[in-house]
Amino acid sequence: MYKIISNKKISENSYEMIINAPLVIEKCIPGQFVIVMGKEDSERIPLTIYDYNKDRGELSLIYQVVGASTEELSTIKDKLYSVAGPLGNPNEICLNTEDFKDKRICYVAGGVGIAPVYPQVKYLNEKGLNVDVIYGARSANLLLIRDKIEKVAHKIRYATDDGSFGTKGFVTDILEKNINDYDIVVAIGPVIMMKNVAELTKKYNIKTIVSMNPLMVDGSGMCGACRCEVDGKPKFACIHGPEFDGHKINFDLALKRMNIYKEEEKEKWNQMKKTLGGLENE
Amino acid sequence: MNDEKVRGKIQDASKRIHNFEEVELGYTKEEAEKEAARCLHCQNPRCMKGCPVSIEIPEFIQAIKEENIEKAYQIISKSSSLPAVCGRVCPQEKQCEAMCIKGFKGDAISIGSLERYVADQAILNNLNTPIMKEKNGKKVAIVGSGPAGLTCAGDLAKAGYDVTIYEILQKAGGVLTYGIPEFRLPKSIVKKEVESLEKLGVKILTDVLVGNTILLEELQKEYDAVFLGTGAGLPKFMGIPGEDANGVFSANEILTRINLMGAYKEDAKTPIKKAKKAYVIGGGNVAMDAVRSLKRLGVDAHILYRRSLEELPARKMEVEHAMDEEIQFDLLTNPTKILTDDNNNVIGMEVVNMILTEAGEDGRKNVIPDENSIHTIDCDMVVMALGTNPNHSALKESNIALNEKGLIIVEEAKTSLDKVYAGGDAVTGAATVILAMEAGKKAAKQIMEAIK
Structure with a gap:
C-alpha cells in the first residue's frame, strides 16, 4: 500500500x-x-x-x-x-542531454499532455537546456499547471480552440509559424494532435518524438495489449516505448485501437453513475 | 481382479461451461485411501525417476495408507514447495505416472491426484511445512515469482537462506496467477502456497520491475546470489495482415484480464471484450486455457491448429476436457489474413488448409499449405497462442550471455554473470510449470553449493 x-x-x-x-x-x-x-x-x-x-x-x-x-x-x-x-524508457533527450545541448527543442503539449511534458522541460531546464513549449487546450480553464510550466520553459505560447487564452486555433498553427526555429519537436497529447504535429514536421523534415498511451494491462511486455505499429512492425509501448519516432507511428491504427473496449467501458461507467446517483438520492 | 484407478469426481461439462469453478473436484478421504492401497511399493520405485523434483512418491503414498496426512505432507514438502499446484497442473501422465509399473498392464497409480489430496488437506488443516534450518545470514534475490522463482525461494528458505522475491505484478505467482485459469488452479490455492513460503521467511516485493525499479547490477551488489526466473516473455504474433485489428488479442492478454484482473466476474472493473465467435490460434496448454475460458464467458469458442489432433502439444487431459466442453477443434488449418470492417473490428479470417508431410527432426509431422484451399470464416475475435519471444527488460545494461534465440545461457543453472543464476522459461523458452520448478530447484542446489 x-x-x-x-x-x-x-x-x-x-x-x-x-x-x-x-x-x-x-x-x-x-x-x-x-x-x-x-x-x-x-x-x-x-x-x-x-x-x-x-x-x-x-x-x-x-x-x-x-x-x-x-x-x-x-x-x-x-x-x-x-x-x-x-x-518504459526515459525520454531520449533527457537521457542524453549532452547530445542535445546545441539543438533547438520545442515541446508541444495538448490538454492533459502537459503532465508528461512538464517533468521533461523541468529536467532539461535544470541541465541548462533552453526548451520552448507550445501548449494547447479546448479552452482557458483546461490549461493546467500554467504557473509551473512557465517557470521552466524558455518561451511558452498558448493556443485555445475558442480563443479564450493565447492564440485562437491549434498548437500546430503556432508550430508551423515558428517551424524554422526548431531542430527537434516532442509532441505529447491526444493521438490526433500528435498525428497532426508529426504530419507537419514531416513536411519540414524535423525529428519528432511522440509519447503513446495505448490500452495496457501488465506494463512489462507480457500481454501485448499496448502494441503500436512503428515502421510497419508491432512494438509494445510498455517496454519498447512509450516514446517513438513520430514519423514512423501508424496514428490511424492507434486511434482505432483506443476504441477496443468502448462499449464495455461505457456500460461500466453507466453502471457506476447509476450506483453513485442512487447513493446521492438516499 | 478389478484394479482400475479411482477416478475423482469432476464437475459435469454441461454445468462447468457456465462457471469458473474447478473442473476436477479432487479425492475424498475414502477415494485417496483406496487409490493409495493400489501402490505396490516397488523395491526400485520407477515413479521417482519420472519426477523432475524427485518426490519420495512411495513414502508419501504409504503415509496416506497410514492415514497420516501430516507425514505425507512433510515428505512431499521436502522436495516440492508447491504440491497443491503440481498435483493439479503437472503432466503426470508423461512423468511419474508414465513410469509406474502398474501402468504397463493397466492403470498407473494416480500420483498427481494423491499429491493434490495431501496438499489440499494440508491447506485445510493449516499444516506447517518442515521446520527450517537456522538462518545462515546469506541473502538471495529472486527475480520473478512464478513457479521457478517460488521453488528456488522455497528450497533456499528451508535451508536457512534469507530470500527476497521481486515481482512486477500486484500479486505473486507469475503464470500460476495470471495465466492458468481458476477452473484448473484456483487462485486461493496459489495464495496459500505463496503464504506458506512467506511463513518460511521469504519476503515478496510486488510492483517492482527489475531493470527499471532496481537494476540487476544492484541486486548483484546487495545479495550473495541472484536467481532470474523472469518467465517466457513477449507474446508472439503471426505477422499476417489484420493482426492489429480490434478483436485480436494475445492469449496472455485474455488470460491476464480473466485470471489476474478477474474480468469474468460480474462486478469486475477490468473489461474483457464481448465476442460471439472466437478462434484461438495454437494447440498448446495456453491455447486450451484461453479457449476454455472464453467458452465459459458464453463465446462460441474454437481452436484453430495447423497440424492434426495427434500433434497437438497440449496435455491430453486438457484436450479431453475441452472436447467435453464442446470446444470445436478446427485442425489442419492456418490463418493467412484477418478480415476487418471500416472501424478495424474483426469480422472474419482468411484461412488455408494444411497438409501433413514427413516428420521433421523433432519427430513431429510438418505441414505445408494447400494454396488452392484458401477460404474465409466468420468470427469477431482471434486469440494468438503461439508462444513467446524473450523479454530482456530485467537484463538491461547487463552483458549476460544469450543464445541465438535470445534466451539466457546457463551451465548448471549459472549464467555468465557473477553470482547470477537463471532457470525456467527465460532459459528454455515457453515450457511447463514443473520444468520451471525443476530449474528453480536445480538453481537453489547450485546456489547452496556455491554460497555456504
Missing part, C-alpha cells in the same frame, strides 16, 4: 495525486510512467509521471476522469493498493 499525500481536483475533470512511493521514483527519468491500482480489484491504470521529489520520496500524477476506473481513483483519499514503476 502507498500513502496518498493529496488527491485533489485541479480543473473541470483533472486531478493531481501525490503519493509516497520512494522506490518507484528513485531511478525515474522523465518520459517514464507508472501503473496504479486504486484498490485490490481495480483496473491497472497506466499514468505518465508528472512530477517527483526524490528527497521526499514523493511521486505526483495528473489524471483525467474519463471513465469508471479514473472516477474511482478520484475518490480514493487514503492509500493506493499498487504503484508499479518506473515503467
